Amino acid sequence: MRRPRFLTFLSAVAIVVMALAAMLPDAAASRDVGGYSDLAATLLPPVVNIATVKVVQMPKQAPAVQAGLTDTRRVRSLGSGVIIDPSGIIVTNRHVIEGAVRISVTLQDNTQYRARVLSRGGLTDLAVLKVEADFPLPTAxxxxxxxxxxxxxxxxxxxxxxxxxxxxxxxxxxxxxxxxxxxxxxxxxxxxxxxxxxxxxxxxxxxxxxxxxxxxxxxxxxxxxxxxxxxxxxxxxxxxxxxxxxxxGEVRAGSIGVRMQQVTPELADALELRAARGGLVAGLDKDGPASKARIAEGDVILAYNGVAVQDIRQLARNIGMTEAGTTVPVLIWRNGRSISVSVTAGQLPGGPMEEAMQAAVGDGKPVAFELGLRLATVNDQARDTYKLAPDQAGVVVLDVAPAGAAADAGLNPGDVITRIAQTPVTVPAEVERLVDDARAQRRRYALFLVQGPDGARWVPVPLADQP
Structure with missing residues (x-):
């Protein structure tokens, strides 16, 4: 009986397939070349996990608050970051570390480090951290x-x-x-x-x-x-x-002192503009850079520093990235025609913290040191800024690094350090010297007498990481 032809054909195909299989690597050992495995392997090492401990206000109806025991609690939160310098500099979001009293960073090999905040942007959701490693870290x-x-x-x-x-x-x-x-x-x-x-x-x-x-x-x-x-x-x-x-230590964004709104098709028609683009000046800072350049309300900024304005967010970024003191050309639209002016950019005013610090120290500079404090001598401006008593003396806390020893001890901006142990202090240098003395004596804590909103209290500030 003759064999069906299709079986003969299948047998021939099977022989070819078997021959090809013998020429190829073991299928189980082959790799998927269509995925991201090789790329991911190179990108994982510089990415870090960030864990923080934050102190948050408890609701008034919480049992502990009702009992008068405490009105705060510590919560843990998580985030991510990326190493951008082998020395251990890490970029993350500001909201990841905002309010944190402790920041831990874990590398891909599960090595853990305590991190400190180098800086955080007041205008953008970014922060820069630093970890101390004994070897160069992988970077992106x-x-x-x-x-x-x-x-x-x-x-x-x-x-x-x-x-x-x-x-x-x-x-x-x-x-x-x-x-x-x-x-x-x-x-x-x-x-x-x-x-x-x-x-x-x-x-x-x-x-x-x-x-x-x-x-x-x-x-x-x-x-x-x-x-x-x-x-x-x-x-x-x-x-x-x-x-x-x-x-x-801050963004220091440029400013020309204008408030703008997006040009809509309706506004463009009313302003005799051919296209709905540019930033319509809705307000001006008196004596600001734009006012000094004779830019007026109702003008439309069409180009800034040679870059055509498509929307006001793009214009705001370009202005913000201008160094204070730099003079740039600005093309405006006024009364149906284009006019070129020159504007010398200023600096966008700082946030409440920067303003308070500047008010507190006047023409001087705040002093910072390793416990995570920025300090200044109490003066009339500091008394006014932080609502201190007229006769208050000592060293005022301007800022507290979230991951520093001082934050762990519970110091806050506006607190006044009046003594280290039994020695009165009136200038930041005395605080630093007495803390150095305590460390030289191998003490684990420096004892601060602190005047705060609720009165004076002694605060033991750790001089090294505690277990």
Whole structure:
């Protein structure tokens, strides 16, 4: 009986397949070349997990508060960061470490370090941390976020929900998103999974470059996880802010003293503009840079420093990135025609902390030292700023580093140090000297007598990390 032809054909195919299989590597040992495994392996080491301890106010109805025992409690929170310098400099979001009394950083090999805050941006959601390692740490490289395009492949790496070292992939969904977090919003939107705990972690392109710092997610209803709407601060903005924080300890954004609103099609028609673009001047600071350049309310800024204005957030960023004292050309639209003026940028006023510190120290400079305190001598301005008694003397606390020993001990801005042990202090240098003396005597604590809102109290400040 003759064999069916299709079986003969199948047998021939089987022989060919067997021959090809013999020529190929073991399938079980082969690797998936279509994934991100090789890239992820190189990107994981510079990404860190951040754990913080924060002190929060308890609700008045809490049993401990009702019993008069305490009105605060410590809570733990999680975030992410990325190492940008082998010496241990780490970038994260400000909201990750805001209010923290202790910050711990865990590397990919599970090595843990205590971290201190080098600086945090008052205008943007960024902070710079520092850990002390005995060897150079792996670092990530920033890419050029201006070259990012919608549809580009991206990887997000971070510490979602405390799981640590998690990699998710996606694409750039949109650019120039305004999530109303600051006047400078220019976020990259991605559908890569970003969840609570990813904040402060990097968003990489497919070349392994950091193109953004993951900062926020949008959710619906009671949901708290990713629905494919994540937002990262562009790397070019991050680099600029971090450079300023490391150089000056603050952002020091430029300002020309204007308040603007976006030109809409209706406004463009009323202003006889051909297109709805530019920033309409809605208000001016008296004697500010724009006023001195004779810019007036109702003018439209069409170009700033040679860059055409597409929207007012872009204009705000360009102004903010101008060094104070720099004179730039500004093209404005007034009464149906273009006019060129020159404006010398000033500096955007600081936040409440910077203002309070400046008021407290007057023309002098605050003194900072390793316990995490910024100090100044009590003077009339300090008494006024912090509502101190007219006869109050001592050394006023201007700022407390969240991860410093002083914060652990419970010192706060506005507290006045009047004695170290039994020795009165009136200038910051005396505080430093007496703390150094205590350390030289191998004491574990320096004893501060502190005058605060609730009266005087003795505060033992640790001179070394305590177990």
């Amino acid at each position: 490289t920033f890419g050029n976020s201006d070259q990012v395009r919608i549809g580009d492949s991206v990887l997000a790496i971070g510490n979602p929900l405390g799981l640590g070292g998690s990699v998710s992939s996606g694409i750039v969904s949109a650019l120039n998103r305004d999530i109303r977090s600051s006047m400078f919003d220019d976020f990259i939107q991605t559908d890569a999974a970003i969840n609570p705990g990813n904040s402060g972690g990097p968003l990489f392109n497919n070349r392994g470059e950091v193109i953004g710092i993951n900062t926020a997610i949008y959710t619906q209803g009671d949901a708290s996880g990713s629905i494919g709407l994540g937002f990262a601060m562009p790397s070019n903005d991050v680099k600029w802010v971090v450079d300023r924080l490391l150089q000056f």
